Amino acid sequence: MAKIQMKTPLVEMDGDEMTRIVWQWIKEELLLPYIDLKTEYYDLGLKHRDETNDQVTKDSAYATKKYGVAVKCATITPNAQRVEEYNLKQMWKSPNGTIRAILDGTVFRAPITVKGIEPYVKTWKKPITIARHAYGDIYSAVESRCPAESKAEVVITEKDGKETRLTIKDFDGDGIVMGMHNTDASISSFARCCFNYALDTKQPIWFAAKDTISKKYDHRFKDIFREIYDAEYADKFKAAGMEDYFYTLIDDAVARVIRSEGGFIWACKNYDGDVMSDMLATAFGDLAMMTSVLVSPDGNYEYEAAHGTVTAHYYKYLKGEMPSTNSVATIFAWTGALRKRGELDEIPELCNFANKLEQACIETIESGVMTRSLSILSSIENKRIVDGKELLLCIKERLDALLA
Numbered sequence: 001m002a003k004i005q006m007k008t009p010l011v012e013m014d015g016d017e018m019t020r021i022v023w024q025w026i027k028e029e030l031l032l033p034y035i036d037l038k039t040e041y042y043d044l045g046l047k048h049r050d051e052t053n054d055q056v057t058k059d060s061a062y063a064t065k066k067y068g069v070a071v072k073c074a075t076i077t078p079n080a081q082r083v084e085e086y087n088l089k090q091m092w093k094s095p096n097g098t099i100r101a102i103l104d105g106t107v108f109r110a111p112i113t114v115k116g117i118e119p120y121v122k123t124w125k126k127p128i129t130i131a132r133h134a135y136g137d138i139y140s141a142v143e144s145r146c147p148a149e150s151k152a153e154v155v156i157t158e159k160d161g162k163e164t165r166l167t168i169k170d171f172d173g174d175g176i177v178m179g180m181h182n183t184d185a186s187i188s189s190f191a192r193c194c195f196n197y198a199l200d201t202k203q204p205i206w207f208a209a210k211d212t213i214s215k216k217y218d219h220r221f222k223d224i225f226r227e228i229y230d231a232e233y234a235d236k237f238k239a240a241g242m243e244d245y246f247y248t249l250i251d252d253a254v255a256r257v258i259r260s261e262g263g264f265i266w267a268c269k270n271y272d273g274d275v276m277s278d279m280l281a282t283a284f285g286d287l288a289m290m291t292s293v294l295v296s297p298d299g300n301y302e303y304e305a306a307h308g309t310v311t312a313h314y315y316k317y318l319k320g321e322m323p324s325t326n327s328v329a330t331i332f333a334w335t336g337a338l339r340k341r342g343e344l345d346e347i348p349e350l351c352n353f354a355n356k357l358e359q360a361c362i363e364t365i366e367s368g369v370m371t372r373s374l375s376i377l378s379s380i381e382n383k384r385i386v387d388g389k390e391l392l393l394c395i396k397e398r399l400d401a402l403l404a
Contacts, residue, residue, distance in 0.1 A: 001403065003036045004353055007345040010337050011063045011302075012039035015073030016046055017309035018317060022327045022388060023073045026334060029392045030399065034353060035338070040067065044095055046076045050088045057095045061102035064300050068344060071337035072099075072304040073330070093139075096304075100134035104186055105296035106193035107132040108265075109277040109306050111284035112291060112332060115366045116380035120283045126263030128280055131197065131205075132273025133190045134294055139270055141180035152177040182217070187224045189297040194267045195233045195245070197295065204243040207267040208253035221269065222247060281306055285377050288326035293336055303336040305329035313388070324372040325388030328361050331395070353403075360399040369394045 014020060031037055042060035049056055064070040076082060077094040100107070110129040146152055152168040168177055191207075198205040207225050209218040229245045237244060248256065250272060257266060268276055281290035290306035306329060313323035335354040342350030365374060368383045371391055375383045386394065 001034070003034060004347070004349045005036050006038040006341065006350065007347065008067060008069075008341065009038040009040045010341055011060060011067050011070035012041045013044045013060050013070060013072035013075075014041065015044055015075040015309060017074075017076065017311055017314035018323065018325055018388075019074040019305070019307075019309045019330060020045060021314070021317060022310075022325055022330055025389060025392055026327060026331055029396050030331065030357060031334065034403075035350070039071075044073070044075050046078060046082070046086055046088070046092075049075075049092055049095065050086065053089070054092050054095075054098070057098045058102065061099040064099070064103060064302055065296075065298075068300050069337050069341045070300075070302040071333050072096075072302055074305055074307060074309045076309055097139040099302065100294060101136070101140060103134070103294060103296040103300055103302065104189055105134050105294045105300065105302070106190050106197075107134045107273065107277075107292055107294050108197060109273075109281070109290055109292045111281055112289040112328060112362070113284065114289070114362050116378040117285040117289075117374065118379065119285070121258055123259060124262040124284070126261060127284070128257065128260075128262045129201075129203065129265045130273050130277040130280060131190075131194045131265050131267040132277060133187070133268065133270045135186040135190070135270065136182040137180050137270040138178070141178050143176065143178040146171045146175045146177050148173045154179065182220075184220070184224065187221055188228060190267075191225045191228045192232070193295055193297060194265065195229060195237075198242070198245075198265050199233075199236060199240060201265070202240065202242065204246065204264040205267060206246045206248065206253060206256075206264060208248050208250040208272070209269055210250050212249060218269075225267075277306055286326065286373055288329050288371075288373065290329055291332050291336065292329075301337070301340050303333040303340070305333050322387040322389060324385065324391075326371040326373055327388060327392060328365070331361055332358060356402045357395075357399055360395050360402055364391070364395050364398050367398075 014023060040063055042056055044057055044060060075095045078088060078091050083091050108129055108131050110127050113127055148171060150171050154166040154168060156164040169175065194205055209221050211219040211222045225247065278287060281287040287307045292304050292306040294302040310325055313325045316323045335358050339351050339354035368380050369386055370378060370383060371388065372385050375385045
């Protein structure tokens with residue numbers, strides 16, 4: 001078949017470790033033979049981020065604003081051990097956090113469900129989508145050690161110079177302190193993204209925070225969500241025959257989620273969404289079967305897998321072993337980006353290819369061909385366990401049959 005032609009490039013953000021290897025395999029086996037792939041490439045590998053003083057991460061985010069659609073490989077967020085291992089200039093911030101702050105979007109994460117892998121929570125019948133606020137909070141926080149006998153304060157200086165000082169703690173002994181923030185504008189964008197996504201997908205939406213304890217910070221989230229829903233979305237939800245927006249405390253939401261049948265969007269603050277999306281991915285089967293898309297208020301999209309760089313598999317690969325790495329979520333990052341590019345540029349062939357590639361992935365696993373992590377979970381008989389590269393070749397074989 002002739003290669004599918006693209007009009008506008010995707011922003012391609014390369015990453016680290018085993019996912020960087022898999023990234024190249026996916027392009028070589030599943031994309032380049034079928035698509036005249038156009039991308040604007042940014043190397044977000046840790047070494048290159050260090051060489052550019054993290055400017056490459058910012059550049060990739062601004063490119064996403066320019067072109068509208070990006071696809072991102074998993075990247076390392078360095079800790080002290082990584083600073084030493086890679087001889088870094090400093091402990092760079094999370095690239096995802098940097099990109100989210102620039103795009104001011106919401107992350108929607110949902111599991112990829114396949115026959116033979118049942119959720120750990122037996123009441124779940126439908127996927128649960130996590131909507132994670134992608135700005136501020138702990139990911140943009142400042143923090144410090146506090147020596148004994150020190151005093152930590154929050155100081156708010158208004159435009160006219162008026163100061164408000166709030167004591168956090170008078171430290172008798174050594175301690176630590178953190179200051180974090182959010183903005184009304186970002187919370188409002190988050191709310192609108194969530195309500196629009198709920199309308200688009202016809203799913204009920206919940207939001208949960210802890211306003212009983214955080215009477216200013218979390219309560220502001222609660223108030224903004226309610227104000228925007230009542231003013232802009234209540235009539236739209238009613239006209240669509242949908243359930244009303246539902247707010248509850250985060251601990252109550254956890255209990256309700258476990259007892260639910262699924263099939264709804266659970267909107268969470270930044271840290272809550274980070275944690276709960278991993279919990280849901282694992283409970284539905286495997287973190288390597290979790291999609292993630294960052295949607296900005298002005299209509300930009302960045303697709304990635306929800307998992308990390310698979311460090312343990314990378315070290316095996318460096319020793320000459322071929323690890324059993326599940327690449328499905330990374331493949332779905334590419335298909336999500338290609339489908340969205342096809343929708344925006346009106347290229348139905350590109351959308352169809354993305355759909356067929358996803359179908360090939362699911363049918364391959366449901367036929368019994370899967371990596372080791374999935375084989376432990378699957379109830380399918382006569383499973384065939386394959387390594388990461390072999391899985392891609394099996395998906396390619398099924399893709400060719402579907403396209404033919």
